[in-house]
Amino acid sequence: xxxxxxxxxxxxxxxxxxxxxxxxxxxxxxxxxxxxxxxxxxxxxxxxxxxxxxxxxxxxxxxxxxxxxxxxxxxxxxxxxxxxxxxxxxxxxxxxxxxxxxxxxxxxxxxxxxxxxxxxxxxxxxxxxxxxxxxxxxxxxxxxxxxxxxxxxxxxxxxxxxxxxxxxxxxxxxxxxxxxxxxxxxxxxxxxxxxxxxxxxxxxxxxxxxxxxxxxxxxxxxxxxxxxxxxxxxxxxxxxxxxxxxxxxxxxxxxxxxxxxxxxxxxxxxxxxxxxxxxxxxxxxxxxxxxxxxxxxxxxxxxxxxxxxxxxxxxxxxxxxxxxxxxxxxxxxxxx
Amino acid sequence: xxxxxxxxxxxxxxxxxxxxxxxxxxxxxxxxxxxxxxxxxxxxxxxxxxxxxxxxxxxxxxxxxxxxxxxxxxxxxxxxxxxxxxxxxxxxxxxxxxxxxxxxxxxxxxxxxxxxxxxxxxxxxxxxxxxxxxxxxxxxxxxxxxxxxxxxxxxxxxxxxxxxxxxxxxxxxxxxxxxxxxxxxxxxxxxxxxxxxxxxxxxxxxxxxxxxxxxxxxxxxxxxxxxxxxxxxxxxxxxxxxxxxxxxxxxxxxxxxxxxxxxxxxxxxxxxxxxxxxxxxxxxxxxxxx
Numbered sequence: 243x244x245x246x247x248x249x250x251x252x253x254x255x256x257x258x259x260x261x262x263x264x265x266x267x268x269x270x271x272x273x274x275x276x277x278x279x280x281x282x283x284x285x286x287x288x289x290x291x292x293x294x295x296x297x298x299x300x301x302x303x304x305x306x307x308x309x310x311x312x313x314x315x316x317x318x319x320x321x322x323x324x325x326x327x328x329x330x331x332x333x334x335x336x337x338x339x340x341x342x343x344x345x346x347x348x349x350x351x352x353x354x355x356x357x358x359x360x361x362x363x364x365x366x367x368x369x370x371x372x373x374x375x376x377x378x379x380x381x382x383x384x385x386x387x388x389x390x391x392x393x394x395x396x397x398x399x400x401x402x403x404x405x406x407x408x409x410x411x412x413x414x415x416x417x418x419x420x421x422x423x424x425x426x427x428x429x430x431x432x433x434x435x436x437x438x439x440x441x442x443x444x445x446x447x448x449x450x451x452x453x454x455x456x457x458x459x460x461x462x463x464x465x466x467x468x469x470x471x472x473x474x475x476x477x478x479x480x481x482x483x484x485x486x487x488x489x490x491x492x493x494x495x496x497x498x499x500x501x502x503x504x505x506x507x508x509x510x511x512x513x514x515x516x517x518x519x520x521x522x523x524x525x526x527x528x529x530x531x532x533x534x535x536x537x538x539x540x541x542x543x544x545x546x547x548x549x550x551x552x553x554x555x556x557x558x559x560x561x562x563x564x565x566x567x568x569x570x571x572x573x574x575x576x577x578x
Numbered sequence: 579x580x581x582x583x584x585x586x587x588x589x590x591x592x593x594x595x596x597x598x599x600x601x602x603x604x605x606x607x608x609x610x611x612x613x614x615x616x617x618x619x620x621x622x623x624x625x626x627x628x629x630x631x632x633x634x635x636x637x638x639x640x641x642x643x644x645x646x647x648x649x650x651x652x653x654x655x656x657x658x659x660x661x662x663x664x665x666x667x668x669x670x671x672x673x674x675x676x677x678x679x680x681x682x683x684x685x686x687x688x689x690x691x692x693x694x695x696x697x698x699x700x701x702x703x704x705x706x707x708x709x710x711x712x713x714x715x716x717x718x719x720x721x722x723x724x725x726x727x728x729x730x731x732x733x734x735x736x737x738x739x740x741x742x743x744x745x746x747x748x749x750x751x752x753x754x755x756x757x758x759x760x761x762x763x764x765x766x767x768x769x770x771x772x773x774x775x776x777x778x779x780x781x782x783x784x785x786x787x788x789x790x791x792x793x794x795x796x797x798x799x800x801x802x803x804x805x806x807x808x809x810x811x812x813x814x815x816x817x818x819x820x821x822x823x824x825x826x827x828x829x830x831x832x833x834x835x836x837x838x839x840x841x842x843x844x845x846x847x848x849x850x851x852x853x854x855x856x857x858x859x860x861x862x863x864x865x866x867x868x
Contacts, residue, residue, distance in 0.1 A: 305767045308696075336769030349760040354782045363778075364768055415768065425767075 251318075252423055252455045253279040253302070253340075258315035260297050260306065267527040271297045271310065273479035276553075277457075279423065279472075284449065284456040286466035286487065288502070289476035292523055295459045298476070299425050301325075302457075303336055319423070338368040341416035345428040347408035351400040357411050358384070358396030364418040383414040387444060406437035413445060423455045430465060442469050463506050467491060472559070475499045478524050478534040481553060485560040493574055495562040497539045500570050533565065541569045599862070606858020612851035616844075620667035629658035631665040631818045640834055653826060653837055657818075663844060666818035671848070673733060673813075674800040678792050680738040685745025686788060690776050692746065693753030700750075707743045715740060719802055720811065728811045737799055744795070745788050752784035786863045793856030797849045804845050820845050 260272035272294040279285050287295045300306050302317050304324065317324040319340065324332065336342075344350035352360060361383055362376035371379065377396070384392035387410040400408055409429060416424050429445070430438040446469050449456055458470055466473050466487060473490050475483040475498065483496040494500045501519035508514060521538035524530050530537055536546040546565055553563045564570070601607055619626060629648070635656035643651045650659040692703040710718070722736035756762065757780065765775045806812035807821025815822060820841040827837025 303767045305763055330771075333769040333771060336767050338769055342764070342767040344760055344764055346760060350764045352761045352765070352779050352783070355779070363770070367770060367774070412764075415764075 251278050252281045252283070252320070253277075253457075254316075254318045255298070255302065256316050256318070258298060258301060258317065259313045260294070260301050260310055261313050262307075262310045264309070264527070269526045270479055270529070271526060272301065273526075273529075275315075275476070275479070275481055277474060277481070279455050279457060281422070282450075282453045282455055283472060284446070284458060284470040286470035286473040287457060287459045287476060288461065288463065288466055288473060290461055290523060292526070293476040294479040294526075295476050296427055299342075299427055299457060299459050302425060303340060303342060304332055305336075305342075334368075337364050337421070338419045339421055340423045340425065341419070341421040342425045343409075343412050343416050343427065343429045346432050347405060347412050347429075348400065348432075350412060351408060353400055355399075356397050357400060357403065358392075358398075361411065361414045361418055364415060368419045379418065380414070383418055384411075386417070386448065387411075387414045389414070405433050406441060409433060409437075409441050410444070413441070413448070417448060417452070417454075420452065421454060423457070424449065426456060426458045426460075428460050428462075429458075431460070431462070438465070439468075445469065463491075463502060475502070478529055479526055480534065480563065481561075482535065482563045483561065484553070489560060493571060495556070495560070495567040495570055496535075496564045497541050497570060498535050500573065501538075533563070541566050603858045603861050605854045606862060609851050609854025609856075609858055612847065613855055616667065616848055616851060617671060620664055620671060623661070623664035623668065626664060627658065627661040629661040631657060631661040632816045633657060640830065642834070643836060650836055650840055651834060653823070653834075654830065659823075659837060659840065662818040662823060663820070663841060666820050666823060666841070667844070667848075669730075669813055669817060670800060670803055670820050673730060673803050674796050677734055677737040677741070677799045677803070678796050680734060681741030681795075682745055682788065682792050684738060685742035685747075686749050686781070686785070688742065689746035689749030690753055690781065693750040694757055694772065694776050694780065703746065703750075707746055710740060710743045713740075715798070716802065716805065720806065720809070723806055723811045728806075728814055730813065733803060733806060733812060737802065741795065741799070744791060748787050748791055749784060752787055753780055756780050756783050790856065790860040790863060793859050794853065797852045797856070800845070800849060800852065 255275060255277040258272055258275045259270070262269040262271050275294070275298050277285065277287070277298070287298065289295045297306065297310065301310075301312050302324065304327075306312070312325055315325070319335065324335065327335070351357065358377065358380050361380040365371045365379045366373070366376040381392045381396060384395065389395055389407060389410055395403075400411070403411065412429070426445070430441050433441060442465060445456075448454070456469070458466065460466060470487050473485065473487050474481045475490070475496065477498050483490060483494065483499045485495075490499060491503065494503060498519070501517070504517040505519060507516060519538055524534055524537070530547075532545075532547045532549055533539070533542070533551050536542040539546065543566060549565065551563045551565045553561050555561045627649070635652070637656065638646050638648070638652050639654055639656040641648055641652045641656075643649065645651060648658050648660065650663070652658055653662070688703050692700040718740045719736045722739060723732045726732035726735055753776075762775060762779060765779050770779075803812055804819075804821035804824070807819045808825045809821075810825070812821055813819035823841040824838050824845075827834065827841070830837055
């Protein structure tokens with residue numbers, strides 16, 4: 243694994259802003275997001291729909307939809323700012339050093355191309371392999387991701403595969419050029435729970451084996467707990483809390499994270515009632531003043547409506563954007 | 579693309595289904611039978627007649643069907659009508675197929691560029707399409723051939739210059755829809771070049787519509803070629819051709835009606851065969867067809 247000498251970081255996203263020009267005004271989909279990934283580390287990016295997590299991921303590889311634009315910020319991979327690279331130089335990084343896995347494995351595979359050829363395409367384009375070499379590699383990859391009878395399945399089309407098998411094909415494509423970093427955009431959301439578990443185990447195993455870093459976007463907290471080391475929680479285009487998975491899940495320091503954890507069932511505490519977060523996510527055209535979560539927050543004070551809280555670093559790798567995070571601690575303490 | 583590599587693997591899935599079902603479309607079957615018969619007769623012309631289509635024999639001019647061994651009689655210069663019909667078909671069918679190929683390729687390339695890249699490329703190509711579409715097909719083709727001079731080459735150039743717009747519009751529209759699919763996003767984030775994404779990922783997904791249109795376009799082209807030849811702008815005498823035969827026979831319609839009607843019926847029959855094949859293919863290739 244090549245890691246940057248100085249910083250020890252694989253990828254550093256800093257102060258990223260993405261705007262989408264819409265009919266009703268400019269949507270600030272991503273608003274000053276900073277994210278760091280160390281080599282071999284798996285970082286979860288959690289939030290509800292429309293919180294900007296997918297946009298953050300897509301802007302890393304510069305594959306935003308045409309109406310969205312990165313207005314400021316940097317995406318530094320190994321000392322190179324990806325947002326400033328030309329299209330052709332970016333293409334040497336996409337798929338080769340940074341790969342991406344999508345949510346819907348059916349629509350993310352080309353319906354009229356044989357899956358084997360889709361897996362073999364990357365190695366041929368990026369690694370300069372001959373046809374025979376790339377086919378051999380595709381067969382090896384299919385074996386690695388657990389597709390039975392690869393020689394026969396090589397010539398199959400995506401519609402002949404089940405959902406789980408398709409996602410295995412996507413993983414094989416992502417791994418095909420030995421990338422340093424894999425970006426996952428809710429890769430298991432479209433699968434049922436048992437298959438989801440298989441795919442997550444496979445992904446975690448393969449990344450550990452090859453030392454590949456992961457950024458894992460999801461709204462599913464147990465999935466983050468299963469696969470990630472670090473987690474960043476996004477709300478309304480901003481990161482509101484960051485830390486190791488163990489710490490954030492044990493003692494959340496932002497009322498939104500607390501709300502997320504309370505609204506998801508916990509196997510260890512059966513019978514505990516689920517508490518929804520009141521209200522709905524805010525409009526990103528005209529977000530609320532001050533803290534964006536304050537209209538839905540039960541701890542909100544007057545200062546929350548005025549002051550826009552910065553992401554404060556509390557300890558190594560631990561940060562929160564709540565002015566009154568102590569209350570979360572009190573709340574958890576009172577419960578225990 | 580990969581036949582050499584995994585030829586041991588049995589062909590399965592959709593390919594086999596497609597192959598197994600084509601004969602269930604009656605339009606396609608009837609059209610194919612007719613077309614194959616016509617093409618075969620034209621290709622095998624030397625076996626089906628011993629007469630030279632260009633050989634004049636004024637002593638036997640305007641003989642009726644069956645006279646002197648002429649199956650369908652002769653024209654005003656004593657040339658065998660049956661032989662001219664067969665050899666004329668070779669030219670007309672060849673021109674019709676080639677005159678579809680060139681606009682198909684040109685229109686597909688320009689339509690892909692317009693649809694995939696959008697912005698100014700799209701704007702320019704769309705404006706050119708608008709200009710071409712503003713004129714009726716035949717008027718523009720006849721005008722172009724007239725300017726370029728009669729002959730086979732002019733027909734190709736004229737039909738390509740006018741015909742590409744249909745393919746460009748079809749492909750552009752299909753690409754506009756397809757490029758927002760997630761597999762294109764996946765290909766882009768896989769670092770593939772735009773050319774590769776268009777050629778290997780988008781085109782195979784959208785080309786069907788253009789192929790179906792090409793089938794009906796052949797009919798239009800054949801009629802165009804026959805029309806041009808009828809007007810004296812197409813295939814030049816003495817080379818046999820159905821349009822010229824219809825035009826030449828007109829003067830003798832009252833006495834030797836077969837000189838005009840037989841080539842005319844041949845054109846109708848060939849057009850019908852091509853239309854049936856086109857409709858049948860459209861049925862077969864339409865997504866979700868049972």
